[in-house]
Amino acid sequence: MTAQIQVEKLVKEYRVHERGAGAWASLRSLFKRQYRAARAVDELSFSIAAGERVGFLGPNGAGKTTTLKVLSGLLHPTAGTVRVDGFDPRKRDFDFLRRITLVMGQKQQLLWDLPPVDTFAMNRAIYDIPRREFDETVAELTTLLDLGPLIKRPTRQLSLGERMKCELVAALLHRPKVLFLDEPTIGLDVSMQLTMRAFIRDYNERFGATVLLTSHYMDDVAALCPRVVVIDKGRLIYDGDLAALVRKVRPQKRVVVRLSDGKTETHDVPDGELQSCIAKLLQRGVVDLTVEDPPLEDVMRDLFLGNHAA
Amino acid sequence: MRYLRLFVVQLRASVQVTMQYRAEFFVGVFMALFYVAWNLIPMFVLWGQRTTIAGWTLEEAALVTAWFTLLRALLDGAVQPSLQAVVEHIRKGTLDFVLLKPADAQFLVSTAKFEVMNFFDASAAVALVLWALHRLHRVPSPAQIGAALLLTVAAAALLYALAILVISAAFYVVRLDNLIYLFNSVFDAGRWPASVFRGTWRIIFTFVVPLALMTTYPALALLGRLETSTTAIALGGALAFVIVARAVWKRSIGHYRSASS
Numbered sequence: 001m002t003a004q005i006q007v008e009k010l011v012k013e014y015r016v017h018e019r020g021a022g023a024w025a026s027l028r029s030l031f032k033r034q035y036r037a038a039r040a041v042d043e044l045s046f047s048i049a050a051g052e053r054v055g056f057l058g059p060n061g062a063g064k065t066t067t068l069k070v071l072s073g074l075l076h077p078t079a080g081t082v083r084v085d086g087f088d089p090r091k092r093d094f095d096f097l098r099r100i101t102l103v104m105g106q107k108q109q110l111l112w113d114l115p116p117v118d119t120f121a122m123n124r125a126i127y128d129i130p131r132r133e134f135d136e137t138v139a140e141l142t143t144l145l146d147l148g149p150l151i152k153r154p155t156r157q158l159s160l161g162e163r164m165k166c167e168l169v170a171a172l173l174h175r176p177k178v179l180f181l182d183e184p185t186i187g188l189d190v191s192m193q194l195t196m197r198a199f200i201r202d203y204n205e206r207f208g209a210t211v212l213l214t215s216h217y218m219d220d221v222a223a224l225c226p227r228v229v230v231i232d233k234g235r236l237i238y239d240g241d242l243a244a245l246v247r248k249v250r251p252q253k254r255v256v257v258r259l260s261d262g263k264t265e266t267h268d269v270p271d272g273e274l275q276s277c278i279a280k281l282l283q284r285g286v287v288d289l290t291v292e293d294p295p296l297e298d299v300m301r302d303l304f305l306g307n308h309a310a
Numbered sequence: 311m312r313y314l315r316l317f318v319v320q321l322r323a324s325v326q327v328t329m330q331y332r333a334e335f336f337v338g339v340f341m342a343l344f345y346v347a348w349n350l351i352p353m354f355v356l357w358g359q360r361t362t363i364a365g366w367t368l369e370e371a372a373l374v375t376a377w378f379t380l381l382r383a384l385l386d387g388a389v390q391p392s393l394q395a396v397v398e399h400i401r402k403g404t405l406d407f408v409l410l411k412p413a414d415a416q417f418l419v420s421t422a423k424f425e426v427m428n429f430f431d432a433s434a435a436v437a438l439v440l441w442a443l444h445r446l447h448r449v450p451s452p453a454q455i456g457a458a459l460l461l462t463v464a465a466a467a468l469l470y471a472l473a474i475l476v477i478s479a480a481f482y483v484v485r486l487d488n489l490i491y492l493f494n495s496v497f498d499a500g501r502w503p504a505s506v507f508r509g510t511w512r513i514i515f516t517f518v519v520p521l522a523l524m525t526t527y528p529a530l531a532l533l534g535r536l537e538t539s540t541t542a543i544a545l546g547g548a549l550a551f552v553i554v555a556r557a558v559w560k561r562s563i564g565h566y567r568s569a570s571s
Contacts, residue, residue, distance in 0.1 A: 074406055076564075094412035102410055109407040113327045125319040126411050126418070128312055154330070 003047035003083075004178065004210050005071065010080035012041040012066050012234075040066040042234035043080070050177070053204055053211040055225030055242070059304050063234040064214045068180045071212070072102045084178060098127060101176040105183035108167055116151045116158075116166040120173060127174040134173065141169045144199050161192040168196070172203065179203070181213040185220055197223050218296035232304055243293075247271075249302050250294045260285035268294065316413065317421050324424035335427070342430035346379055346438070349501065364505045371503055372442040373529035377462070378501040380435035381524055384466055385497065387428025389473045393490065395423045397480050405566060416474070416559050443532070450532050457531040457541055464548035465524035471548070471555035472519065478555075478562035500525040520547060 016038045019029035041063040048054050058064050069075040070082055073089035073096065082089055087096035110119045117138075124134045142151060145165045155163060164184065172179075181200070185193045201224060204211050215221055221228060221242070228245060230238040238245055252268045255277060259265065269277045274291070281289065328335060353375060357368035366374075396419045399405035408418050443450070450458070476493055483489075496519050499507070504522030507515055515521045523544045530536040 069406075072410060074409055074566075092409065097410060097412040100410075102406070104406070107402070107404050107406065109404065111323060111327075113330060114323060118323055118326065122319050122323060123411075125312075125316045126413050 002049075004050040004052075004085055005046075005048040005212065006081075006083040007047065007067070007071070008045050008081045010041050010044045010067065010070065010082055011039065011078045012063070012070055012075060013037045013039050013078045040234055041070070041231075044231060044234065044236055045080075046229050046236065046239050048210060048212065050210055051204070051208045052227065053201070053213070053225045055221035055228040056212055056214045056231075057221060057228055057300065058214075058231040059300075062231050064231065065182055067231075068102065068182050068212070068214065072100055072180055073097070074102075098174055099176055100178045100180065101171040101174070102180045103168060103171045103182065103184050105164065105186035108163065109170055110155045110163065110166055112156050113154060115154050116170065119155075119166075119170050120151070123170055123173050129174060137173055137175060138169065141172060144202060145169065145195065161188050164188060164192075164196070168199070175207060177207070177209050179209055179211045179213075181211065181215075183215055184213070185215060185217055193217060193220065200224060218300065222296050230300075230303065237303065245303075246293050246296070246299050249299045252294060254292050254294050255281070256290045256292070257281050257286050258288040260287055313414075313417060316417070320421040321424055325426050328426045338427035339430055342427055343434060346431060346434040349375065349379065350438075364503060366503045366505070367446075369442045369445045370529070370533060372438060373532060374503045374525050375501055376435045376438035376442065377465070377525040377528050379438065380432055380462070381465055381469055381500065382497070383428040383431035383435065385469055385473075386431070387425045389420075389470060390490070391423035391425050392420050393473050393477050395419065396477050397490075400480050400566070409563075409566070415563060416556070419477070420470070420474070439532070448533070450534065454532055454534050457536065458528045461523075461528040461531055461541065461544060464545050465528065468520060468524060468548040468551050471551040474555040474559050478558045481562040481565045497521070503529070520544075520551075523547060 014037070015035050017029065017033045017035050019025045019034065044063070044067065056064050056067070066075065070077050071084055071089055073092045076090045084096065085099050087093055087099075089096060110116055111122070120134075120138060123129075124131075129137075138151075142148065145168065147162070147165055147169070150158065150162055151166060151169070155166070158166065164187075168184070179200075184200070185196050188196065197220060200211060200213070203209060211224070213221065213224060226242060227240065228238065228242045229236065230245070250268075251271050253271065253274055255267045255269055255274070257265050257267075267277060267281075278289070278291075328338075350372075353368065353371060356363060357371070361367060363371070396405070399408065399419070405419075408415050411418060472493070476489055479489055499511075499515060500521035504512065504515060504526040512522075527536055527540070527544050531541065
């Protein structure tokens with residue numbers, strides 16, 4: 001299969017100006033500035049096939065958002081090449097822009113004073129979507145997201161979760177083939193997160209769309225993405241199967257037992273010793289026992305602390 | 311054709327926003343009319359002392375004021391709101407959404423917001439023209455009306471080009487309030503006939519910020535006192551401004567760094 005998203009040795013540097021603390025330094029920086037090139041993305045390479053769902057992970061400032069912005073043509077790479085569905089994003093070819101969408105959990109495109117339907121209508125005009133196709137898509141997406149009459153209420157009266165759902169509809173009206181989702185579930189409660197997840201998966205399966213997703217909620221990634229790309233300080237540190245990553249970084253299972261005396265114990269057990277450990281525990285009057293993978297948060301923390309070079 | 315439809319959609323959204331706030335709507339109508347009257351007061355005071363100033367009678371100068379009011383309405387109604395919206399977009403990083411759309415970004419930002427209320431100012435300006443012509447007992451020839459209309463279009467284009475140049479600066483300096491304020495203050499000089507100004511000011515208002523072209527020339531055309539060659543030069547000048555503004559905009563947009571989320 002040919003790659004739909006191809007990133008090769010991508011470098012993105014920002015020019016930042018630096019100054020020391022204090023009034024004197026402020027004054028001096030007014031006239032003579034010291035610039036430093038900050039490398040947000042450092043020789044990053046990966047490729048994603050059409051229809052894949054990939055989680056893009058990394059601590060704050062790792063370069064995730066920068067990479068997504070380069071992929072969607074908002075920022076120009078300093079070096080390296082990027083291709084998305086055969087296009088060079090930085091040219092911002094209209095045919096390219098019709099194929100992609102970028103959803104940012106922290107920025108919104110909905111018109112604040114008007115109901116979301118008006119933003120939808122505006123996007124219909126911008127993307128030149130035929131009326132019938134538009135009506136179908138709106139009906140389909142609003143049903144999937146359980147929005148109903150909400151889309152006719154002014155945006156400013158909607159809750160954060162309702163707004164985010166409408167943002168998704170606005171971003172998907174033109175049925176893009178490539179979805180860049182940057183923290184789409186940020187600030188949402190658990191049930192809303194579940195709805196969003198189900199929706200993203202559904203969209204991916206229904207339209208065969210490619211999804212590249214960043215999220216702070218590891219559960220999002222675990223539920224949605226069989227494959228993860230992990231970066232830190234702009235560099236690739238892992239690319240592959242999520243389950244394999246977990247096994248590699250924390251080759252342990254977490255065993256939680258509730259004992260007959262009401263106490264609960266948690267044991268992190270190496271893979272090979274699982275059987276003997278459980279056998280031992282069972283002799284102590286167990287009421288409940290679960291075996292699970294270690295929480296993804298812990299796995300990531302270990303990974304970024306550099307305890308395990310992946 | 312597609313852009314025309316886009317324009318209509320954007321305009322409709324602005325009208326809807328205005329209609330949402332009913333009380334503001336009626337206050338706005340009142341304010342518009344009051345503002346036009348308020349602008350005329352200094353003229354009556356000045357021309358109360360003498361019959362002509364720099365060769366202009368009150369009624370002739372009123373024509374200049376009418377065009378000033380019209381362009382002011384255009385500036386406040388169609389240009390300035392979008393301009394401020396862009397500044398806000400750049401500061402918050404939501405210009406991302408504009409740049410992600412498969413349509414010309416300059417078109418999208420400049421049609422993003424209209425203050426519909428300024429339609430009333432514009433109507434008042436037209437009424438002022440009719441009043442002045444009536445007092446002057448003058449019926450302009452179709453050619454003169456045509457020239458005045460053509461110059462009005464050129465003036466609007468010029469105003470828009472200047473606004474685009476100011477917006478382009480926003481990509482470099484981010485905080486733009488002062489520049490917009492300066493632009494507004496300078497524009498206010500356009501209420502007076504250009505020949506009132508002498509020396510350096512005259513040069514500035516003719517070539518740097520061509521206020522003369524925007525407000526005095528259309529009035530002169532209506533009075534039949536503008537040479538055809540001047541009209542041609544004015545139109546050419548406006549076109550040049552538009553071309554330069556477009557080029558500067560294209561360059562500036564490459565400078566956009568997109569605020570981090």
